[in-house]
Amino acid sequence: MDARTDDLDRLEAEFQAKVDAEQRIEPKDWMPDRYRQTLIRQMSQHAHSEVVGMLPEGNWLTRAPSLKRKAILMAKIQDEGGHGLYLYSATETLGISRDEMFDQLHTGKAKYSTIFNYPTLTWADVGAIGWLVDGAAITNQIALCRCSYGPYARAMIRICKEESFHQRQGYEIMMTMAQGTKEQKEMAQDALNRWWWPTLMMFGPNDSNSANSAQSMKWKIKRQSNDELRQKFIDATVPQAEYLGLKIPDDELKWNEERGAYDFGEIDWDEFKAVVSGNGLCNRERLKARIDAHDGGKWVRDAALAYAAKKAARKAEAA
């Protein structure tokens, strides 16, 4: 073993000891390269999900049923844009540029959550998204508030504070529809039918099939496994569906007295894989909308930079 490997081993051991002692890692601290790369991948994908996540809901902005609902939906979508920004800026502390992250998203190299590749067909979908999709996101994000990487953990705390309104407004929409006319209740049920399984997929593959999970747990990037979080979400959500008088589309869903948790049916992992690899209902549409928005905004960014340069030059001249 040469001196360099020796050195590296010592640094890694010190790093792990710090993590084990629940100390946070900050941007300029030494960290293993794989830790850095894992975080860049996870955090940038998280950021992309917040940004692409605005698209399915944006579909209903002009058609929300009242001014009140429109204002609420606008505020929620605006929050998601903010979440994207918090996360991009936290990821930038790891040494990757914003442009490079955008590049990775636009070329398909980086992924975002599969859930946003499903279409929003009716207004009830906006309720189901807030209730289920934001609910699942909150379950994931609460666990990330104690992530070992300081900037990620801090962004998560800020985001979690804002998410609670997202889920509540969604549930309120579902409540209104479930207590409405027969057609409205059917719409709510239909939305639940379509969003339930894709929401469960948001927690990722089963632990037995999740290669990177163990390492992430050791580094305390993750605190709870995919299956633990999924179970937590299901146990919290089933009573909420019962209160609405809606039926969760899973015949195997049953309370297990012994486990103190709900048993549930098998997720269609083939569908999950298809959506991950680009063949969901809306993959192409989402990516195209995202790229068009970015390219379409280029002249604004260019003009802002040119204006700033002109102003700086004038100031220098006057001085």
Added chain:
Amino acid sequence: MTKDTRDELPLYEVFIRSKNGLDHKHVGSLHASDSEMALTNARDVYTRRSEGVSIWVVKSTDIVASSPEDRGSFYEPSDDKLYRHPTFYDLPDEVGHM
């Protein structure tokens, strides 16, 4: 790893005073073409729920930071001066709280 970032709007760090009487605290960063845009963007992104009464923005490149490797030597001058702490002094209980 970082590709050419010349076309990127410059990065600003954002500090917010949540209410009078408290210090400004670092909350995150954002890209903006100039300080004016940085301020309005900071307002839009970081104070959507009245989280602040005052905002500072500063170009990230203008911040000078100590480096973590210095942790030992840089702070050493204070390490051996235990007499700067109140617990260094043994006073009898009869004196009461001091």
